[in-house]
Amino acid sequence: MFLRIVADSLGRRPRHKLLTGAALALGMGVATAALSVSLDVGDRLAKEFRSLGANLLITPQADSLPLEIGGVDYRPVNAGAYLPEVDLPKLKTIFWHNNIMAFAPILEIRAEALPLAREDGGLQLGSWIADVPLIGTWAYHAVPLPDGGGFQTGIGKTNPWWQIDGRWFSDDAKECVVGAEFAKKNHIKIGDSISFATGDVTKIPAPLKVTAILSSGGPEDESIVVPLSLAQALAGQPGQYRKLYVSALTKPEDDFARRDPKTMKPDEFERWSCSPYVSSIAYSIKQVLPGADVRVIRRVAEGEGAILTRVRVLLWLVTGAALLAAVLAVGASSAASVIERRTEIGLMKALGAGSGTVGFLLAAEQLLLAVVGGGAGYAIGIILARLLGEKIFGAAPEPSLIVFFVIIALAAGVTILGSAFPLRRASRYEPAPILRGE
Amino acid sequence: MDALRTNNRAMFWRIIGRLFGANPGRLFVMLLALGAGAAVTAALLNLQVDAKRRLTSEFRAFGPNVLVLPQNSSSLRTETLPESIVHSVPVSLQGGRVVVSSRLYLVARLSPARSGESFSAVVAGTNPLAFLTGGVSSLPNLSLTPYVAPPTTGRECVVGTNVARQLKAQQGADFTLTNADRREICQVASFYQTGGPEDDRVAIGLRAGQRLADLPGRISSIELTVPGTPSEVQGYINDLRRVLPDAEVRPIRQFTEAQAKIYGRVSGLLTATVAIVLLLTGLCVMAAMTNVAMERKMDVGLMKAIGGSMRRVLRLFLAEAALLGLAGGMIGAAAGIFLSIGLGKAVFGVAARPRLIVYPVAVALTIIVAIISAFPLRRLAGIRPASVFRGEA
Numbered sequence: 001m002f003l004r005i006v007a008d009s010l011g012r013r014p015r016h017k018l019l020t021g022a023a024l025a026l027g028m029g030v031a032t033a034a035l036s037v038s039l040d041v042g043d044r045l046a047k048e049f050r051s052l053g054a055n056l057l058i059t060p061q062a063d064s065l066p067l068e069i070g071g072v073d074y075r076p077v078n079a080g081a082y083l084p085e086v087d088l089p090k091l092k093t094i095f096w097h098n099n100i101m102a103f104a105p106i107l108e109i110r111a112e113a114l115p116l117a118r119e120d121g122g123l124q125l126g127s128w129i130a131d132v133p134l135i136g137t138w139a140y141h142a143v144p145l146p147d148g149g150g151f152q153t154g155i156g157k158t159n160p161w162w163q164i165d166g167r168w169f170s171d172d173a174k175e176c177v178v179g180a181e182f183a184k185k186n187h188i189k190i191g192d193s194i195s196f197a198t199g200d201v202t203k204i205p206a207p208l209k210v211t212a213i214l215s216s217g218g219p220e221d222e223s224i225v226v227p228l229s230l231a232q233a234l235a236g237q238p239g240q241y242r243k244l245y246v247s248a249l250t251k252p253e254d255d256f257a258r259r260d261p262k263t264m265k266p267d268e269f270e271r272w273s274c275s276p277y278v279s280s281i282a283y284s285i286k287q288v289l290p291g292a293d294v295r296v297i298r299r300v301a302e303g304e305g306a307i308l309t310r311v312r313v314l315l316w317l318v319t320g321a322a323l324l325a326a327v328l329a330v331g332a333s334s335a336a337s338v339i340e341r342r343t344e345i346g347l348m349k350a351l352g353a354g355s356g357t358v359g360f361l362l363a364a365e366q367l368l369l370a371v372v373g374g375g376a377g378y379a380i381g382i383i384l385a386r387l388l389g390e391k392i393f394g395a396a397p398e399p400s401l402i403v404f405f406v407i408i409a410l411a412a413g414v415t416i417l418g419s420a421f422p423l424r425r426a427s428r429y430e431p432a433p434i435l436r437g438e
Numbered sequence: 439m440d441a442l443r444t445n446n447r448a449m450f451w452r453i454i455g456r457l458f459g460a461n462p463g464r465l466f467v468m469l470l471a472l473g474a475g476a477a478v479t480a481a482l483l484n485l486q487v488d489a490k491r492r493l494t495s496e497f498r499a500f501g502p503n504v505l506v507l508p509q510n511s512s513s514l515r516t517e518t519l520p521e522s523i524v525h526s527v528p529v530s531l532q533g534g535r536v537v538v539s540s541r542l543y544l545v546a547r548l549s550p551a552r553s554g555e556s557f558s559a560v561v562a563g564t565n566p567l568a569f570l571t572g573g574v575s576s577l578p579n580l581s582l583t584p585y586v587a588p589p590t591t592g593r594e595c596v597v598g599t600n601v602a603r604q605l606k607a608q609q610g611a612d613f614t615l616t617n618a619d620r621r622e623i624c625q626v627a628s629f630y631q632t633g634g635p636e637d638d639r640v641a642i643g644l645r646a647g648q649r650l651a652d653l654p655g656r657i658s659s660i661e662l663t664v665p666g667t668p669s670e671v672q673g674y675i676n677d678l679r680r681v682l683p684d685a686e687v688r689p690i691r692q693f694t695e696a697q698a699k700i701y702g703r704v705s706g707l708l709t710a711t712v713a714i715v716l717l718l719t720g721l722c723v724m725a726a727m728t729n730v731a732m733e734r735k736m737d738v739g740l741m742k743a744i745g746g747s748m749r750r751v752l753r754l755f756l757a758e759a760a761l762l763g764l765a766g767g768m769i770g771a772a773a774g775i776f777l778s779i780g781l782g783k784a785v786f787g788v789a790a791r792p793r794l795i796v797y798p799v800a801v802a803l804t805i806i807v808a809i810i811s812a813f814p815l816r817r818l819a820g821i822r823p824a825s826v827f828r829g830e831a
Contacts, residue, residue, distance in 0.1 A: 023721075048699065053692055056633075064557075065559050065600060067560055068638060069543045069545075159692070161695045217689060217692075295631070296633045299500060299632060299633070299634055303497070306499040307496050307497070307499065311493070314485075315711070318482065321478050325475060328470060328471065331470075333471070391710065392707050
């Protein structure tokens with residue numbers, strides 16, 4: 001009988017039920033979309049922040065003080081220490097290897113350059129330019145990993161604001177990329193060649209072909225980017241580099257992250273090293289690169305942390321507002337659906353139903369509606385979240401089962417709460433005046 | 439005729455008054471739905487206007503984003519600018535103040551007091567010197583003393599961690615800076631670590647730097663932290679280029695580009711979320727209201743039975759809805775603005791400034807939603823009073 005009454009009520013007034021259900025579904029749809037996006041946005045934004053480039057800088061521990069002004073190191077070539085290139089694959093073996101998005105070793109030297117302009121099919125010899133800053137690095141380098149795979153990385157990924165007009169050089173070819181200012185000053189175009197030499201020149205070395213013009217807005221505009229191996233050969237330091245930029249996905253630092261790992265208790269240390277804080281990633285890199293000094297580029301890391309935290313809180317607030325609106329609207333709509341059924345309630349009571357039975361009946365009906373409406377709302381919300389995610393970040397958030405249960409529970413709770421107040425009033429109705437239509 | 443019209447109008451308002459008084463429960467439900475919608479609308483609109491602006495000021499954490507350099511300088515070491523151009527840099531912007539710091543770079547030899555050894559390091563004459571410690575915090579776990587007292591004697595310096603390591607200097611210790619035959623004594627006021635080239639430098643006062651370099655009144659560069667949206671920063675750069683034709687004004691692309699990208703993403707996200715929440719809030723409120731409206735069959739039937747034309751009946755209900763929207767909107771929007779002030783405080787630490795424009799917009803939107811949700815009553819036009827009273831429909 002109970003089920004029959006419920007089924008009958010649903011079948012008898014499909015329009016009313018549909019409207020209440022629609023309100024529920026829409027409200028829960030907003031809630032789902034907002035929740036899914038909020039859950040996902042931290043990771044997406046953290047990736048977005050990698051457009052700031054590297055957040056870790058690795059230098060030799062025993063290095064002499066760099067005399068760097070405006071990005072140009074004024075130290076002589078033979079001063080300072082170097083780090084071995086062979087160790088670099090180890091970066092992808094640390095605990096946080098999946099968070100290492102890119103890295104690029106740098107070896108800067110100064111050399112003489114001899115441009116060879118390509119004119120009318122032949123090569124036109126220029127004159128030697130002294131003291132040209134060369135940046136030896138990887139463009140797109142496949143780092144062999146110990147597990148057999150490869151990892152594509154290079155300066156294009158650690159310094160994404162470098163604009164390349166042309167294409168990056170191949171790491172093993174005789175090619176180079178010229179800074180925009182340098183190219184303008186010395187009339188170098190893509191397709192020209194440049195020879196480099198250090199010390200006393202006895203014969204002109206094999207030239208490098210210019211594959212692109214680099215514009216970085218920084219001091220790199222006045223230098224030439226060459227493959228790392230060439231810079232090593234010119235510096236007489238095979239297999240060595242001087243600086244390593246690492247771009248890592250991190251979690252914003254909190255007070256706990258800023259503590260000195262040496263003063264932590266073992267369980268605290270474990271928690272610290274199991275969170276991808278920039279300092280714990282720096283710590284684990286230091287473990288695999290002996291003799292290296294791993295520094296956090298504070299400007300990047302802290303700015304990122306501050307903004308990421310703000311944006312997260314902001315989105316949770318918007319989600320909260322969405323939930324609040326959904327809850328209130330759904331509550332109002334289920335309250336309305338109880339209020340309009342006074343006659344029915346009066347009739348049931350006149351026929352001998354107790355207040356408890358009536359309440360139970362209506363609650364069951366509302367719950368059924370909540371589950372159906374909530375389920376539909378979840379589907380709507382997932383579609384919305386997908387659209388939103390794809391539009392803004394180019395990737396949809398993963399549908400999560402937790403969100404589904406949260407939404408269903410929320411829908412049930414809200415409808416019950418929304419109907420509770422009018423139900424309580426309904427239980428006090430006297431059947432006679434209602435049936436008389438008063 | 440006039441009397442009839444007055445009479446009619448009086449009757450109209452009397453009926454509306456009755457419609458409100460008839461069912462307090464229903465009135466409460468409708469006001470709740472509309473008020474909630476208005477509150478969320480107002481809070482989100484206010485927060486959205488405010489949050490974008492606040493976000494740009496958060497970019498300050500990244501530090502300087504614009505550089506002023508000597509024109510055609512191949513390196514900062516040789517070319518300099520006159521110090522007076524700092525005064526032509528506009529500092530007041532719509533979005534906040536521009537932080538200006540002028541620098542003079544030179545390489546000098548450092549030697550700790552009472553010690554024969556010395557080494558070369560980059561010295562940055564900096565004005566104002568205290569700026570260095572703003573924005574870049576030192577790592578507490580390096581057991582370095584944080585910045586304590588503001589410079590007073592004019593010979594304090596801030597030492598980068600790498601320099602400090604070589605210098606083996608303690609806070610308060612003196613050391614000598616030498617460049618050719620010029621010497622400056624400086625006292626370690628604090629240390630700092632940024633992970634950038636600053637770690638390898640010693641920052642001293644600009645005057646001391648100029649004395650040391652023998653370049654009075656000259657600077658190598660000006661670093662500017664410009665707040666604002668990406669287009670505002672670009673506009674500022676263009677203005678600055680006009681003001682300073684003899685210098686090169688250059689955005690630090692690493693930061694300006696990333697800022698533009700992140701700002702675009704976050705504001706897109708915010709706008710999209712707010713738009714969707716508003717749209718669906720409207721739909722929710724509408725669904726709730728329509729539900730209430732549908733039970734008005736009896737009222738409509740009665741009015742038609744005693745001779746009301748459908749137009750007049752509809753007008754009554756629309757007037758009722760508009761009034762409800764106005765009341766719900768005014769209460770809800772006020773609540774929403776207070777809500778957003780609290781929310782702003784929670785997110786940015788400073789209360790969001792309420793934008794007055796948000797209030798009428800939220801109220802207007804609520805009224806529109808209320809009126810639209812009363813429209814399904816039009817479907818009742820075809821109702822036959824007799825069947826309503828027989829209880830058939």
